[in-house]
Amino acid sequence: MRVLVTGGGGYVGSVVVAEFVRQGHEVWVVDSLVQGHRDALCGRAELIDGDIGDSQLISGLLRRHSIEAVAHLAAATVVHRSLSEPRLFFEENLIKGLALVHAMLDCGVQRLIFSSTASVFGEPKYVPIDESHPLLPISSYGESKLAFERALAHYHTAYGLRAVMFRYFNAAGALSGIGEDHRPETHAIPAIFKAATGASGPFPIYGTDYATRDGTCIRDYVHVADLANAHLLALERIDHLRFAALNLGSESGISVRELITEAEWVTGLRVPTMDMPRRPGDPSVLVASSALAKERLGWNASRSNPRVILASAWEWFQAHPNGYLK
Numbered sequence: 001m002r003v004l005v006t007g008g009g010g011y012v013g014s015v016v017v018a019e020f021v022r023q024g025h026e027v028w029v030v031d032s033l034v035q036g037h038r039d040a041l042c043g044r045a046e047l048i049d050g051d052i053g054d055s056q057l058i059s060g061l062l063r064r065h066s067i068e069a070v071a072h073l074a075a076a077t078v079v080h081r082s083l084s085e086p087r088l089f090f091e092e093n094l095i096k097g098l099a100l101v102h103a104m105l106d107c108g109v110q111r112l113i114f115s116s117t118a119s120v121f122g123e124p125k126y127v128p129i130d131e132s133h134p135l136l137p138i139s140s141y142g143e144s145k146l147a148f149e150r151a152l153a154h155y156h157t158a159y160g161l162r163a164v165m166f167r168y169f170n171a172a173g174a175l176s177g178i179g180e181d182h183r184p185e186t187h188a189i190p191a192i193f194k195a196a197t198g199a200s201g202p203f204p205i206y207g208t209d210y211a212t213r214d215g216t217c218i219r220d221y222v223h224v225a226d227l228a229n230a231h232l233l234a235l236e237r238i239d240h241l242r243f244a245a246l247n248l249g250s251e252s253g254i255s256v257r258e259l260i261t262e263a264e265w266v267t268g269l270r271v272p273t274m275d276m277p278r279r280p281g282d283p284s285v286l287v288a289s290s291a292l293a294k295e296r297l298g299w300n301a302s303r304s305n306p307r308v309i310l311a312s313a314w315e316w317f318q319a320h321p322n323g324y325l326k
């Protein structure tokens, strides 16, 4: 298929692009590079340095390249930033997201794969979290993603838009040559490596008094390669699926302290840490049920084991201590 990937220069997007290209799809990328990296694409796809909110640019691309499907990953993503800057998050994730979909509809492009998030669920009422779990986000990041999901449901009913909405849990891990490089780095695994190697100060543990087995938050880490594989399966099956919201996680949770212990085992280094107060917007436990993705896509999180994830991320970190900076 001929696919436009928004945010394809970013962490998950660049792995999705690599997987699409490997399977023979033709890919174009729109990325404003506010976070992404040109080098993350390694020449796999043409990069258009632009904004998803630029309807003229997007319509031009959709028409010129006869695009058949869009994988939409571009977003403002830092959950705790969304608490103080909701305007940015609704602008980027809802208003610009809708501008993208409107351009698609105007150009007759009816297939969308959207990167949503476990943040749409808020503080869990039960775990593992399945797709029937109440949708009660506690951050404007989660709210902005949920509002977009809800708009898509109406567009599916009224305009026949086909949409697969993936609620990722914590994306993690690396492929050889493609890894995680956010600035500032807010994701746990690269931040742990930075602390372990002395590239940063101690790793801050936000909240040590949660009602969990060791007082720290529990998260479900899913290998970025497994996420990319889900996108590939969705591209193949979207005409059959038509409209679906699917959770993507490993279905097992690891606490922050357990993750640090695993990272020490993988790296052979001690990770200095610093206990900090809880951060607003952080639920205590997020663990997925991915039964529906397995059933509807035949998806499996086969690489989503903490040790496999950490080993791949550590290999990438050692080869790229400055991320994509030369």
Ligand SMILES: NC(=O)c1ccc[n+]([C@@H]2O[C@H](COP(=O)([O-])OP(=O)(O)OC[C@H]3O[C@@H](n4cnc5c(N)ncnc54)[C@H](O)[C@@H]3O)[C@@H](O)[C@H]2O)c1
Residues within 6 Å of the ligand: 006, 007, 008, 009, 010, 011, 012, 013, 030, 031, 032, 033, 034, 035, 036, 037, 050, 051, 052, 053, 072, 073, 074, 075, 076, 077, 092, 096, 115, 116, 117, 118, 167, 168, 169, 170, 171, 172, 182
């Ligand atoms: N990483 C995770 O753990 C995680 C978890 C849940 C959901 N998600 C979602 O997955 C997607 C990808 O996340 P990521 O971690 O790869 O983030 P990322 O920041 O690495 O990638 C996002 C990309 O979008 C680009 N971008 C942002 N705003 C843009 C705009 N207006 N126009 C064009 N490009 C723009 C950025 O430059 C960046 O390259 C996001 O939608 C995020 O909300 C990620």
